[in-house]
Amino acid sequence: MNENEKKKREWVKTAAIVFLAVMLVLTFFSNTIMNYSLPEVATQYVQSGTITAKVRGSGVVESGDPYNVMVTGTRKVSSVAVKTGDTVQPGDVILYLADEESDELKTAQEELEAAKDALQAARDAYDLALLTKGYSEADILAANSNVSATVYRQQLTDAQNAVKPLQAKVDELTQWIADIDAQLEYEGRFDEKLEDANARYTQAQTALQTAQTALDTAKKEEEAAKKKYEQEHSVSENSVSTGNAKGDWNDKAAALKSAQETVKNRQAEFEAAQKAYYTAKESTTDDTYLLDQKALAGVNLYNAQKELTAAQKQVDDLTAMLTNMLDLDTYQRDVSQAQREVNEAQAKVNEELQKSSGATVTADIAGTVTSINVTAGETTSAADPVAVLQPEGAGYSLSFSVTNEQARRLAVGDRADLVNAWRYDDVEVTLSAIRPDKSDPGQKKLLIFNVTGDVVAGQTFNVSVGQQSANFDFIVPNSAVREDNNGKFILIVESRSTPLGNRYRAVRVDVEVLASDDSQSALSSGTLQGYEFVITTSTQPVEAGQLVRLANE
Numbered sequence: 001m002n003e004n005e006k007k008k009r010e011w012v013k014t015a016a017i018v019f020l021a022v023m024l025v026l027t028f029f030s031n032t033i034m035n036y037s038l039p040e041v042a043t044q045y046v047q048s049g050t051i052t053a054k055v056r057g058s059g060v061v062e063s064g065d066p067y068n069v070m071v072t073g074t075r076k077v078s079s080v081a082v083k084t085g086d087t088v089q090p091g092d093v094i095l096y097l098a099d100e101e102s103d104e105l106k107t108a109q110e111e112l113e114a115a116k117d118a119l120q121a122a123r124d125a126y127d128l129a130l131l132t133k134g135y136s137e138a139d140i141l142a143a144n145s146n147v148s149a150t151v152y153r154q155q156l157t158d159a160q161n162a163v164k165p166l167q168a169k170v171d172e173l174t175q176w177i178a179d180i181d182a183q184l185e186y187e188g189r190f191d192e193k194l195e196d197a198n199a200r201y202t203q204a205q206t207a208l209q210t211a212q213t214a215l216d217t218a219k220k221e222e223e224a225a226k227k228k229y230e231q232e233h234s235v236s237e238n239s240v241s242t243g244n245a246k247g248d249w250n251d252k253a254a255a256l257k258s259a260q261e262t263v264k265n266r267q268a269e270f271e272a273a274q275k276a277y278y279t280a281k282e283s284t285t286d287d288t289y290l291l292d293q294k295a296l297a298g299v300n301l302y303n304a305q306k307e308l309t310a311a312q313k314q315v316d317d318l319t320a321m322l323t324n325m326l327d328l329d330t331y332q333r334d335v336s337q338a339q340r341e342v343n344e345a346q347a348k349v350n351e352e353l354q355k356s357s358g359a360t361v362t363a364d365i366a367g368t369v370t371s372i373n374v375t376a377g378e379t380t381s382a383a384d385p386v387a388v389l390q391p392e393g394a395g396y397s398l399s400f401s402v403t404n405e406q407a408r409r410l411a412v413g414d415r416a417d418l419v420n421a422w423r424y425d426d427v428e429v430t431l432s433a434i435r436p437d438k439s440d441p442g443q444k445k446l447l448i449f450n451v452t453g454d455v456v457a458g459q460t461f462n463v464s465v466g467q468q469s470a471n472f473d474f475i476v477p478n479s480a481v482r483e484d485n486n487g488k489f490i491l492i493v494e495s496r497s498t499p500l501g502n503r504y505r506a507v508r509v510d511v512e513v514l515a516s517d518d519s520q521s522a523l524s525s526g527t528l529q530g531y532e533f534v535i536t537t538s539t540q541p542v543e544a545g546q547l548v549r550l551a552n553e
Contacts, residue, residue: 038549039540041506043493043533049475051522053515054466055406059398061451061459067365068385069094073104075359075380080372082387085456088363094387095361095374105352112345119338159315166308173301180294197277198291204266204273205295209302211259211266218252218259225249366392370457396451398429398461401437407445409466409516410434416449419462427453429463472514472522473530480534481513481521488513490523491542492532493550506535508544 078096082088229245236242278292367389374386390396416429430450437444449463480490491506509532511523535542542548 038547039538039542040551041493041535041538041542041548042551044477044480044536046474046476046492046523046528046530046532046534048471048473048530049520050469050471051475051515051517051520052466052469053409053517054464055402055410055447056462056464056518057400057402057447058460058462059400059449061396061398061455061457061461063370063388063390063396063457065391065395066370067367067389067391069361069363069387069389071095071097071361071380071382071386073380073382077374077376077378077380077386079376080374082369082372084369084372086369087367088369088389089366090363092363093360094363094369097359097361097380105349108345108348108352112342112349115338115342115345119335119342122334122338125334159311163308163311163315166304166311169304170301170308173297173304176297177294177301180290180297183290197273197279198295201270201273201277201295204270205299208263208266208270211263212306215256215259215263218256222249222252222256225252361386363389365389368392368456390457396455396457397432397448398451398463399446399448401439401444401446404443404445405516406518407434407447410447414465416463416465419464424453424455424461427451427455427461429461429465431465470515470522474511474523474525474528475520476523476534477536478516478519478521480536481511481523486510491535491544493535493548504548504550506542506544506546506548 076098078098080095081093088094225245225248229242229249232239232242232245274295277295369387370390371388372386373384373388374380380386410431412431412433414431416431418424418427418429428451431447432450433448435446435448437446447465449465451461476490482489482491487510489508489510492509493504494507496503496505509525509527511525511528514522514524516522535548538548
């Protein structure tokens with residue numbers, strides 16, 4: 001029993017010794033263990049020095065305003081008359097084209113045949129309309145006259161407006177007579193004398209109306225005979241038909257005169273009957289007044305209806321003529337348009353025929369040949385230039401891509417320096433535009449420079465552009481400069497001694513960037529002294545106040 005208790009106490013003692021040893025080891029190595037859990041940072045002293053904030057790049061000189069020599073359509077090249085670098089004047093031959101019937105000529109001929117077919121179809125439709133739609137000679141003359149449809153539309157509107165008051169007058173007189181009849185229905189009969197006078201009055205009125213109707217008919221017949229005579233007379237002054245037409249006109253004129261005399265006589269008889277009627281009604285009851293009013297209304301209604309009929313006929317005639325005129329005008333415009341298309345197609349065929357033989361491609365401007373894009377035996381394309389000219393007196397340009405940060409240091413108008421400038425005494429390069437780079441518009445900008453002096457397209461220039469060199473007190477690597485919503489800043493390392501060793505903490509320092517080049521930035525800050533360690537890179541993201549470990553410890 002004592003032996004077991006002794007062994008148990010030895011085990012407890014051994015465990016306590018091991019625990020104390022482990023705790024001692026952890027205490028001595030805690031600093032090393034914690035360091036391995038912290039971000040490792042690389043640092044560099046803040047220092048003074050010189051910065052040249054220039055952007056460098058190279059580009060190929062191109063024509064600032066290249067002139068593309070184009071050939072319409074596809075043609076086979078017989079020979080090339082110039083070479084790259086040659087100077088040409090307007091009219092100088094650049095290419096000779098082989099004689100052949102081009103695809104453009106074939107297409108133009110097909111379009112001409114189609115246009116001719118369309119013209120014939122339009123003419124056939126016009127002729128068919130003349131035969132089947134019953135257009136009068138007046139309709140055709142109106143369609144071919146210089147009077148526009150607007151004039152006839154206005155005449156039609158005026159005629160329609162004239163009908164409205166006449167219709168209102170007829171309606172008013174009709175209602176008046178209806179009202180009188182309604183009142184007379186309750187009245188007694190007139191005495192025999194008044195009835196006789198009224199009968200004679202009515203008879204005279206009817207006779208007058210009949211005479212006036214005959215007069216209207218005689219007028220129309222006389223006008224028709226006159227028109228026929230004028231038509232025959234315009235064709236031949238001395239002919240049988242002209243003589244017959246003249247005789248018929250004279251007969252109708254005599255009949256018209258007789259009808260006018262008859263109306264005059266019937267008018268006199270009507271006035272006498274009217275007077276007798278008025279005399280008779282003086283001895284009758286008051287109903288005679290109503291009959292008198294009815295008779296008067298009847299005469300007025302007759303005249304009003306006559307005027308209304310004439311006015312409505314004018315509306316109908318103008319409506320028909322305008323409709324036919326517009327219809328004919330549509331056919332005529334179709335024919336005219338088809339004829340214009342035939343003329344245009346024929347002109348295009350003539351042009352392509354002229355191009356198909358003995359054709360050359362000549363320079364339109366004075367300049368230098370910068371490229372020839374075809375050779376003898378090749379076929380031209382309407383979409384691609386056969387040659388490119390540098391216009392005489394036009395400038396050159398070059399361009400290269402830079403980062404957005406580099407572009408922010410520059411401004412349009414900055415003068416660029418050439419590498420090995422001593423080789424190009426009279427060459428000047430100026431920044432003319434800063435544009436997004438199409439290959440990476442979110443991250444890069446394209447710098448475009450104007451180039452003047454003794455240069456040719458195709459030369460490659462290395463240039464630098466930007467501010468001049470300057471001395472600064474605080475310079476750090478570009479990787480050390482950070483930025484957030486509060487502005488630009490750097491993180492410096494501050495150390496503090498502890499019983500377990502040195503501890504390093506990242507501290508924020510707000511700064512202003514005075515200048516930058518491709519690798520360094522000059523800073524301004526109220527707290528920098530010039531001996532600080534600035535964090536340039538880290539194995540993990542680092543924030544202000546966070547513990548870090550140095551890369552060299």
